[in-house]
Amino acid sequence: xxxxxxxxxxxxxxxxxxxxxxxxxxxxxxxxxxxxxxxxxxxxxxxxxxxxxxxxxxxxxxxxxxxxxxxxxxxxxxxxxxxxxxxxxxxxxxxxxxxxxxxxxxxxxxxxxxxxxxxxxxxxxxxxxxxxxxxxxxxxxxxxxxxxxxxxxxxxxxxxxxxxxxxxxxxxxxxxxxxxxxxxxxxxxxxxxxxxxxxxxxxxxxxxxxxxxxxxxxxxxxxxxxxxxxxxxxxxxxxxxxxxxxxxxxxxxxxxxxxxxxxxxxxxxxx
Amino acid sequence: xxxxxxxxxxxxxxxxxxxxxxxxxxxxxxxxxxxxxxxxxxxxxxxxxxxxxxxxxxxxxxxxxxxxxxxxxxxxxxxxxxxxxxxxxxxxxxxxxxxxxxxxxxxxxxxxxxxxxxxxxxxxxxxxxxxxxxxxxxxxxxxxxxxxxxxxxxxxxxxxxxxxxxxxxxxxxxxxxxxxxxxxxx
Numbered sequence: 001x002x003x004x005x006x007x008x009x010x011x012x013x014x015x016x017x018x019x020x021x022x023x024x025x026x027x028x029x030x031x032x033x034x035x036x037x038x039x040x041x042x043x044x045x046x047x048x049x050x051x052x053x054x055x056x057x058x059x060x061x062x063x064x065x066x067x068x069x070x071x072x073x074x075x076x077x078x079x080x081x082x083x084x085x086x087x088x089x090x091x092x093x094x095x096x097x098x099x100x101x102x103x104x105x106x107x108x109x110x111x112x113x114x115x116x117x118x119x120x121x122x123x124x125x126x127x128x129x130x131x132x133x134x135x136x137x138x139x140x141x142x143x144x145x146x147x148x149x150x151x152x153x154x155x156x157x158x159x160x161x162x163x164x165x166x167x168x169x170x171x172x173x174x175x176x177x178x179x180x181x182x183x184x185x186x187x188x189x190x191x192x193x194x195x196x197x198x199x200x201x202x203x204x205x206x207x208x209x210x211x212x213x214x215x216x217x218x219x220x221x222x223x224x225x226x227x228x229x230x231x232x233x234x235x236x237x238x239x240x241x242x243x244x245x246x247x248x249x250x251x252x253x254x255x256x257x258x259x260x261x262x263x264x265x266x267x268x269x270x271x
Numbered sequence: 272x273x274x275x276x277x278x279x280x281x282x283x284x285x286x287x288x289x290x291x292x293x294x295x296x297x298x299x300x301x302x303x304x305x306x307x308x309x310x311x312x313x314x315x316x317x318x319x320x321x322x323x324x325x326x327x328x329x330x331x332x333x334x335x336x337x338x339x340x341x342x343x344x345x346x347x348x349x350x351x352x353x354x355x356x357x358x359x360x361x362x363x364x365x366x367x368x369x370x371x372x373x374x375x376x377x378x379x380x381x382x383x384x385x386x387x388x389x390x391x392x393x394x395x396x397x398x399x400x401x402x403x404x405x406x407x408x409x410x411x412x413x414x415x416x417x418x419x420x421x422x423x424x425x426x427x428x429x430x431x432x433x434x435x436x437x438x439x440x441x442x443x444x445x446x447x448x449x450x451x452x453x454x455x456x457x
Contacts (some may be wrong), residue, residue: 010436018413044456045443048392053411058352060357065384072381081285084393085327088285089320095287096294118300133397133439135408136344204414206422210450222407238422239405 009039013046079155119143134244137269138236141262144198160194166195175199188218190223194230201234207223209234225257232263245270275342282327297343301350306317307351310354322349323337325383333387337424388455403438410435 015021016029033040044062047132051059074235120139126174157179166172178196182188197212214236216227228251248270251263277329281289298319305315326349326429340348368453394406409419425431446452 006440007436010439014410014435018410022443039276042443045446049439049442050411051389051449052392053408054395055351058355059389060356060359060381063388065381065388065456066454069384069454070377071378072332072374073328074374075378076328077379082324082327085282085285085324086320088287089288089290089323092290092294093316093320094284095291096298099295117301118303204412215455239408241401258447 003110009042011044013039013043016043017046017050078160095247114145118152134239134241134270137266141236141266142233147194147198150191150195162195162199166199169202171199171202175203175205179208186214190219190221194220194223194226197230197234201237203231204237206234206238223258225251225254226259228257229259229263232266236266241270278342279326279330280321283330292396293323293346294319297304297346300347304347304351305354308354309358314354314357318350318353321353321379321382324344324379325349325353328379328383329387330436331456333383339437349386352389354384356382356385384455387451391451391455392446395442395449398445399438401415403441406431406434407438409443410439 005210012029012032016026033043045061051057058118061227066193071073078267079235111184149162158177162174162177162181165177174195178199181192182196184186193216197209197216200209200212201208210231213227213231217224217231219227232247233245235241235247248263248267250269251257254260257263276364278289280286281293284457299314301319301322302312302315305318306312310318326345352413374413399407406419406423409422414422419425419431420428423431425434
């Protein structure tokens with residue numbers, strides 16, 4: 001395929017997969033997919049690329065693997081060795097379930113504890129191993145579970161509502177609500193800035209997120225240093241390694257800074 | 272912390288004690304992910320069992336040499352991908368198109384090969400220059416060109432588009448020219 005031809009294909013495919021086409025153009029494109037095998041091939045490759053970043057989809061509808069390969073693996077899954085392993089796994093699973101007591105499962109605290117434990121395991125692992133992408137690191141450190149609560153401030157039901165929406169991952173709504181609050185009020189407490197910034201971050205509104213965390217950094221509060229940590233995560237999510245490092249270095253200058261230990265670890269991973 | 276080999280040997284030997292340990296250490300994270308994404312505990316159990324079977328199969332017949340991340344990171348990615356796959360399948364069943372029934376073994380074989388293809392793409396993406404990776408990541412996340420220009424300080428959208436095109440063409444070429452690719456498609 002010559003370069004011009006390829007460029008034309010790619011433009012159409014990109015626009016389609018990035019949802020930039022009108023309904024009619026979409027239909028037209030789908031039609032041409034049926035008539036042009038070369039275009040279809042390129043399209044499938046692109047589908048797989050987009051799936052790298054889109055967790056709501058999977059690649060079982062683009063290509064079908066070579067049938068000989070499928071058979072070979074299938075034979076293994078039917079082997080006695082695989083059957084034995086499957087039995088052992090079932091036993092192991094039963095052992096595991098017995099150990100984690102049922103009352104613990106019913107406990108409302110179970111999920112938060114589970115989350116905390118998995119983060120702890122992760123952090124320990126990351127201190128010993130490297131080689132993960134900044135995306136993976138971002139996921140590890142962005143578990144948002146030690147943000148101070150706003151619900152105690154019963155006079156501010158808008159804030160409590162915002163926190164609730166945030167916890168339900170309704171970030172567009174929580175963002176709108178906090179944004180309005182921050183614009184309207186003169187004195188903004190650190191947790192409010194954190195929720196505003198994290199809502200923005202979850203929506204990939206990076207500039208806005210940074211502005212909230214900068215405001216926190218510039219504030220004269222005890223929580224001021226939290227701004228650095230969250231700002232670093234904004235850069236990490238965007239894969240801006242150098243910026244992430246710069247902000248983390250700032251945390252490293254003072255041991256009493258929020259997430260000092262994590263910042264040191266993360267710096268290690270990134271370098 | 273025990274190393275990758277300890278867990279992998281445990282799986283290959285069908286060692287009940289080691290596999291129980293794997294459950295205690297790594298299942299909770301997989302469970303959490305599934306629960307947060309429209310799944311139930313039984314779904315997570317099913318997925319996790321398949322992840323372990325998949326590791327064994329990949330070593331036995333696909334000569335998976337090393338898991339070059341941590342065992343935990345590998346397990347978690349495999350868990351996420353298998354669950355994404357399952358959700359995608361369920362979505363499809365609710366549409367009119369119903370795929371012919373396949374045996375569990377065959378379905379697991381397909382899942383394994385898809386996982387390999389996914390890893391191949393990921394590997395090639397990781398191998399690009401830092402600049403290419405940055406711009407493609409934003410592009411694939413469907414960030415608008417206007418924002419890409421802002422975030423990466425390009426001089427214009429045209430420049431950004433050219434960058435994306437070149438980096439993407441390079442990536443696709445390296446995927447297609449990889450020997451493994453042709454066995455993973457038909």
